[in-house]
Amino acid sequence: xxxxxxxxxxxxxxxxxxxxxxxxxxxxxxxxxxxxxxxxxxxxxxxxxxxxxxxxxxxxxxxxxxxxxxxxxxxxxxxxxxxxxxxxxxxxxxxxxxxxxxxxxxxxxxxxxxxxxxxxxxxxxxxxxxxxxxxxxxxxxxxxxxxxxxxxxxxxxxxxxxxxxxxxxxxxxxxxxxxxxxxxxxxxxxxxxxxxxxxxxxxxxxxxxxxxxxxxxxxxxxxxxxxxxxxxxxxxxxxxxxxxxxxxxxxxxxxxxxxxxxxxxxxxxxxxxxxxxxxxxxxxxxxxxxxxxxxx
Numbered sequence: 001x002x003x004x005x006x007x008x009x010x011x012x013x014x015x016x017x018x019x020x021x022x023x024x025x026x027x028x029x030x031x032x033x034x035x036x037x038x039x040x041x042x043x044x045x046x047x048x049x050x051x052x053x054x055x056x057x058x059x060x061x062x063x064x065x066x067x068x069x070x071x072x073x074x075x076x077x078x079x080x081x082x083x084x085x086x087x088x089x090x091x092x093x094x095x096x097x098x099x100x101x102x103x104x105x106x107x108x109x110x111x112x113x114x115x116x117x118x119x120x121x122x123x124x125x126x127x128x129x130x131x132x133x134x135x136x137x138x139x140x141x142x143x144x145x146x147x148x149x150x151x152x153x154x155x156x157x158x159x160x161x162x163x164x165x166x167x168x169x170x171x172x173x174x175x176x177x178x179x180x181x182x183x184x185x186x187x188x189x190x191x192x193x194x195x196x197x198x199x200x201x202x203x204x205x206x207x208x209x210x211x212x213x214x215x216x217x218x219x220x221x222x223x224x225x226x227x228x229x230x231x232x233x234x235x236x237x238x239x240x241x242x243x244x245x246x247x248x249x250x251x252x253x254x255x256x257x258x259x260x261x262x263x264x265x266x267x268x269x270x271x272x273x274x275x276x277x278x279x280x281x282x283x284x285x286x287x288x289x290x291x292x293x294x295x296x
Contacts, residue, residue, distance in 0.1 A: 109194055111228025111273060118226065119242070119287040122218060126236075167213035167237030171295040172262055174212050174245050175279050178203035182278060185291040197289040198244070198282030205249065205277040207268040211235055211259040212243045212281075212296070219244070220255045222271070229280065230271025235259060243292075246280040247271050 007027050014020035173179065183189075183200035212235070219234035226232070231248035249269025253259055270277045283292040 111226045112194070112197065114223075114226035115229060115244075116287075118219070118223070119284055122236075122242075123240075123287045166239070167215045167235075167241065167261070169213070169237070169239065169241065169295070171212035171243065171283075171292070172210065173296050174209050174243075174281050175201045175203045175207055175268065176210060177207045185289075185293065198280050199292050201268075201279040201281060203268045203277065203279055205268060205270070207277075207279075208264055209233075209245050209248060209266045209268060209279055211261055211263045211265050212245075212283075213237045213241075214261045215243075215259060217253050217255050217257045217259060217265070218242070220251050220253055220257075228273035230274060231266065231269065233265045235265070240286040242284045244280075244282040244284070246282070247274045247278060249277075 010023055010027065011020060014023050178201055180202045181199050182202040183196050185196060185199050187196045188194065215235040215237035217233060218236045219232055222229075222231050229244075229246040231251050232244060232246045233248065233251050233253060234242055234244040236242050245266065247269055248266035248271065251266040253263075253265045259265060268277050268279050281292050283290050283295055
């Protein structure tokens with residue numbers, strides 16, 4: 001058994017039949033025990049092998065999962081970089097657009113101030129003419145009185161001093177083909193950083209623009225300093241009332257010309273500081289911007 005002797009040697013060493021029987025029984029018990037132990041060992045080895053296989057499979061699954069996670073992390077990092085690139089690009093474009101918008105607003109304000117100055121200068125010149133006319137009339141009246149006193153029959157010539165056609169004070173819509181207003185009087189937005197001094201009529205390119213009322217054209221075309229308004233036609237309707245239509249593609253009248261209400265004066269365009277075809281319609285009373293909607 002433990003000494004290394006074979007089963008046969010053990011049996012042959014028996015002293016008697018009883019001893020032989022005892023040895024046989026002992027050998028059977030040992031054999032049964034060994035067989036049971038072998039089966040147990042085989043079972044445990046099989047279990048260990050199965051566990052080892054499971055561990056290897058889990059290890060492989062973990063390795064695969066790690067690889068998958070790494071790949072997904074790589075993909076996610078790529079997406080993050082791409083998204084960041086888009087964000088950076090959008091930020092750059094936003095900054096560029098904001099800069100362009102600020103520049104546009106500054107130029108628009110500069111043009112608006114130039115127009116204000118033109119109105120002020122024009123109003124001053126008209127007031128000067130009124131004073132000069134009054135002085136001339138007073139002088140003529142004085143000479144007339146002196147002539148009568150001296151017995152002369154001669155009378156000074158007429159002093160009408162007419163300033164052209166005078167409007168009715170009631171205006172027609174300057175763009176007959178379109179009633180759509182895209183920017184209202186006094187409006188402030190991302191394009192107009194200061195209150196809008198007129199109304200914008202979003203008409204199609206080339207649409208006819210007519211004189212809102214009768215009067216005398218005092219500005220026609222593009223002027224120095226207020227290029228932002230593009231091609232302009234301004235009409236003096238008398239009594240301190242002036243209308244202006246801007247951003248025309250072309251004008252159909254000239255400065256000094258007398259026009260009738262509804263007469264064609266130009267065509268819709270997008271000249272000057274403009275974001276698209278439209279007619280900027282402005283009305284001023286003694287140089288101050290007023291809501292055009294109160295006159296049409």
